[in-house]
Amino acid sequence: MLSPNHLDMFVSYPGGPQYQQMLLGGTDRHEGQGLLLLFTLLIITFNMLLILLITTSAVLRQSTKHLLILNVAVGDLLMGVLVCPLLLDVSIRQKWIFSCHTHNTLMLFRTSLVPSVTCLGLFLINVFYIHRITSHHLYAPNKAEVIMPIVLGFVIWLLSIITLVPLYFGASSPRNSSSVLACTRVVSDETSAHLYVIFSYFPQLLCILASVILMVYVHLPGYLSRNLLFYGEHIQVPVDAISSIIITIALYTPYFILEFATIAYPCLTHRKCSLLHMVSHVAMWLVLAKSFLVPVCWLCCREIRQALKCLCCG
Structure with a gap:
């Protein structure tokens, strides 16, 4: 969604801007295409590999953690x-x-649905880790329920859709009079627009941060005293989950803070709008980068590395 000020700036570029200039920012058109193609290949390759390993491994298919990772990867x-x-x-x-x-589907997935679902998926992974420690149940293959993470994966998609889709259409209206950006929707209700940005990310962020704090609280004392033993071995620090959380927060937060701020304080001059245009698209590239950096973190997980070794060795 764009404020009228932002849209007027895009339309007033010399020669009339095309839509990809708004999406790809200040990079040269061909450089932007090359970078976007690279991002596309990286996102598909790493996520498809992760999905393949989880779905073909009998061990990982029975792991609550990895079924939740599967939902994030999707x-x-x-x-x-x-x-x-x-x-x-x-x-x-x-x-x-x-x-x-x-x-509209493109905008919904890019700006709200995927960030919401993947963040909620990380939150659920933390919750199941805490559940393992506090209830003395294994958070490992062959001992986890299969139906529960599948149901929860469906629930977070459904919850995100029924919350964010009405807010998106309630906060914006079509600008059919523009010959350049005919499908672009502009902010029509500032309150709804703020709610749309807030519910796309910030409640999920708070859930992740709260679960991380709780993870440290329940894990650290036993880890330091070396008494956190289940079935004869120490519970490993979830380095893959922690890395995924750090990357997700670092790459998503600038985009959503900027989106929230520009709704309340739209640019008033062409120079400020141009600067905002450049900064916002750097933030957009960070959002896209998150989608291939996080699966790299999951691929470093010990169980997934073992599944990859088994797949390669037959």
């Missing part, structure tokens, strides 16, 4: 198979040729 994969190809097509054609329904 969300990130959608950025590679849906969002990035559409952005790349816009960049190559220099115009939007699809329906406005497709445009």
